[in-house]
Amino acid sequence: PASQYTFDSVRGADNSQICRQTKDQKECIQVWLTSKQLFEAMQQNGFFCALPMDPGSTHMDCTAIPKS
Numbered sequence: 001p002a003s004q005y006t007f008d009s010v011r012g013a014d015n016s017q018i019c020r021q022t023k024d025q026k027e028c029i030q031v032w033l034t035s036k037q038l039f040e041a042m043q044q045n046g047f048f049c050a051l052p053m054d055p056g057s058t059h060m061d062c063t064a065i066p067k068s
Helices: 035-044
Strands: 004-008 016-021 026-031 047-050 060-064
Touching: 004 035, 016 035, 035 047, 035 060
Parallel strands: none
Antiparallel strands: 004 016, 004 060, 016 026, 047 060
16 A cells, blocks of 8 residues: 555556556556546545646556545
């Protein structure tokens, strides 16, 4: 949960790549979810996802919402 997550896919694709970035490494996997489905799943699991500030980027950045 302390990791930063990103995900991206080709427009209209039925699969996406999700990556977990820790301070030491980056791990990526392919999942059989559209980017919309993955966005919804991340939000349902307590993550805030948004587009990065760079308008040329197509991936989403996701950060865990701290639980109080």
